[in-house]
Amino acid sequence: MYLLYARPGWGSALAEVQLDWYGLPYRIETVGDLFEDSAARERLTLVNPLAQIPTLVLPDGTVMTESAAITLHFADVTKTDSLVPAPGDPLRPGFLRWLVFLVANLYPTFTYADDPARFVAHEAARAGFRDAVDAYAQRLWRVVEQTAGTPYFLGDRLSALDIYLAIMTHWRPRRAWFAEHCPKLAAIAAQTDSNPRLASVWQRNFAAADEA
DSSP: OEEEEEOTTSTTHHHHHHHHHHTOOEEEEEOOOTTTOHHHHHHHHTTOTTOOSOEEEOTTSOEEEOHHHHHHHHHHHHTOOSSSOOTTOTTHHHHHHHHHHIIIIIHHHHHHHHOGGGTOSSHHHHHHHHHHHHHHHHHHHHHHHHHOOSSBTTBSSOOHHHHHHHHHTTSTTHHHHHHHHOHHHHHHHHHHHTOGGGHHHHHHHHHHHHHO
């Protein structure tokens, strides 16, 4: 059985939804707010020195971090291409490019801007830092928008990229901004939301946000 360290609505949802999708057995260890709860950070550090989620413990006890690595691992373990185009598939190079783009370029903007105090010593400079990082993230989202297909990012087929987009568009600058400035990404997120196989994960992770 897999063990996923998770917090509803956070990046752990990227792994949780795939565990559900593939029907892999798992249990969740809920963690506290890693920005506000020092005890939660200390406990998670024992498993992942960066105290970040997703943190996944494999059935053999191996610890995996980094959502892209976890995504590719699940495809290998299940021997299916339902979320990751297989080697030799002409869609695979684009999939790999944009998977890494999302995790290497966009995901860090949340890391930096969610808690600027970790990176900016002077309190007076933190608001400006966050604004600059958020503006950079919006610029990156517009780059992704230019390449996105329809109805899914790769065109006719659902992939893990669509799961990433459906989850990450819940975060800043949030769905209303995407609807106005990146309509293709907003449409992909809505299309992915409607997949009944994902309903239980969306409910666990985003019901409160959607009702707010």
